[in-house]
Amino acid sequence: MATQEEKLPPPSFSLLVASLGSQAMVALGQVPNPLDGKTEVRLDLAKHAIEMLAILEQKTKGNLDAEEARMLEAVLHQLRMAFVAANPGAKR
Numbered sequence: 001m002a003t004q005e006e007k008l009p010p011p012s013f014s015l016l017v018a019s020l021g022s023q024a025m026v027a028l029g030q031v032p033n034p035l036d037g038k039t040e041v042r043l044d045l046a047k048h049a050i051e052m053l054a055i056l057e058q059k060t061k062g063n064l065d066a067e068e069a070r071m072l073e074a075v076l077h078q079l080r081m082a083f084v085a086a087n088p089g090a091k092r
Contacts, residue, residue: 013060013068017053021075024049028082043087050079 025031027046032039057072
């Protein structure tokens with residue numbers, strides 16, 4: 001829980017995308033879990049985070065500025081490629 005001394009970043013679309021992207025990266029085993037420092041692949045959680053970002057992309061289409069749209073597209077592309085690499089047995 002944040003203490004009064006800790007300064008939180010202001011809420012923003014890019015922070016939301018980065019947060020969901022970070023969750024997916026942890027679930028893909030790309031970065032350690034910040035809570036316990038362990039690396040674990042959880043494809044179900046990764047897929048969920050990626051699908052959440054895809055819904056966000058779909059629901060905000062036409063309402064984002066160019067930088068926000070590029071960021072979301074780039075994060076989704078990176079995560080989808082990492083998901084495919086982590087799940088070689090999946091049908092394409």
